[in-house]
Amino acid sequence: MDTKEVLAVVKALNKQRDDEQQVLLLLGKLESGVSPTEKLLRETKVGVEVNKFKKSKNDEIAKAVRRIISSWKDAINKSKRERSAAAGATSTAGASTTTPAPAPAVAAAGAAGTTGPASPRKEAKFLSGKPRNSKNDGVDTVVHHNKLRDSVVRALYDALAKDSEHPPSSVLQTAVDIEKEMNALYDHVTSEKQYKEKYRIVYSNIISRNNPDLKFKITNGDLTPQFVVQCDPKELAPEHLRQKIEEITKQNLFNAQGATIERSVTDRFQCGKCKEKKVSYYQLQTRSADEPLTTFCTCEACGNRWKFS
Numbered sequence: 001m002d003t004k005e006v007l008a009v010v011k012a013l014n015k016q017r018d019d020e021q022q023v024l025l026l027l028g029k030l031e032s033g034v035s036p037t038e039k040l041l042r043e044t045k046v047g048v049e050v051n052k053f054k055k056s057k058n059d060e061i062a063k064a065v066r067r068i069i070s071s072w073k074d075a076i077n078k079s080k081r082e083r084s085a086a087a088g089a090t091s092t093a094g095a096s097t098t099t100p101a102p103a104p105a106v107a108a109a110g111a112a113g114t115t116g117p118a119s120p121r122k123e124a125k126f127l128s129g130k131p132r133n134s135k136n137d138g139v140d141t142v143v144h145h146n147k148l149r150d151s152v153v154r155a156l157y158d159a160l161a162k163d164s165e166h167p168p169s170s171v172l173q174t175a176v177d178i179e180k181e182m183n184a185l186y187d188h189v190t191s192e193k194q195y196k197e198k199y200r201i202v203y204s205n206i207i208s209r210n211n212p213d214l215k216f217k218i219t220n221g222d223l224t225p226q227f228v229v230q231c232d233p234k235e236l237a238p239e240h241l242r243q244k245i246e247e248i249t250k251q252n253l254f255n256a257q258g259a260t261i262e263r264s265v266t267d268r269f270q271c272g273k274c275k276e277k278k279v280s281y282y283q284l285q286t287r288s289a290d291e292p293l294t295t296f297c298t299c300e301a302c303g304n305r306w307k308f309s
């Protein structure tokens with residue numbers, strides 16, 4: 001069955017949900033006709049629809065649902081395992097980039113494939129007595145004479161320079177390049193909302209305490225500014241978070257109600273109500289994988305909740 005045919009059955013299931021004979025017939029059609037892939041399940045929501053009959057009083061229906069869901073889950077797990085086995089060799093390669101020692105060029109080139117020819121930067125270590133940021137480094141981040149763009153450059157600089165041993169000129173270049181990619185993807189005037197959203201995603205990943213490797217990979221040049229901006233946000237997430245997100249995405253193929261993930265606390269967001277900057281948040285892919293993440297925030301001080309995407 002192709003997407004269209006599956007959608008037709010899903011629609012019929014919805015329409016005739018009270019006709020047990022029809023439901024059984026339609027479930028039978030799906031059981032024999034669907035070759036489950038993640039894409040198909042996501043596009044048609046057929047897993048979610050079928051799962052709605054899980055608690056049917058009709059024993060035959062309930063049994064069919066259990067059978068179908070478990071065989072689809074198996075199929076998807078199997079294809080996931082095969083894919084991660086194929087990617088296995090490369091994903092371990094990128095793991096050891098925390099040390100500022102000369103980066104192994106091969107390791108950087110392998111992972112993700114999107115990083116392009118790796119050109120690990122070879123500069124003298126920059127050691128600063130003060131915490132590094134644009135002010136302490138004496139760096140002028142006004143490059144565009146545009147308030148929004150320059151504030152993005154500065155925020156990226158401050159995030160990337162922290163704990164870095166790369167000289168200010170190199171960090172600034174990286175920050176400028178990332179901002180340029182953002183602006184090329186979403187013009188800050190005509191697509192301001194997307195531009196800001198992209199910035200938020202990239203920035204929050206760079207400063208995430210769960211993700212200490214990321215900024216070193218960026219400042220080392222292991223990940224190109226282009227990749228950082230254009231990749232699926234999932235690619236930026238640390239390994240455990242990425243797995244969690246995948247797990248949730250998979251669950252969401254079968255459950256109407258989305259699952260959630262652990263929160264992290266940040267001073268990056270400010271509560272609109274009490275102005276405190278102690279905000280916990282988590283991010284979820286609520287729509288399809290190529291749309292931006294939705295960020296759910298809770299103020300730790302007053303309990304105010306909001307979200308943005």
Ligand SMILES: [Zn+2]
Pocket residue numbers: 271272273274275276299300301302303304
């Ligand atoms: Zn608050």
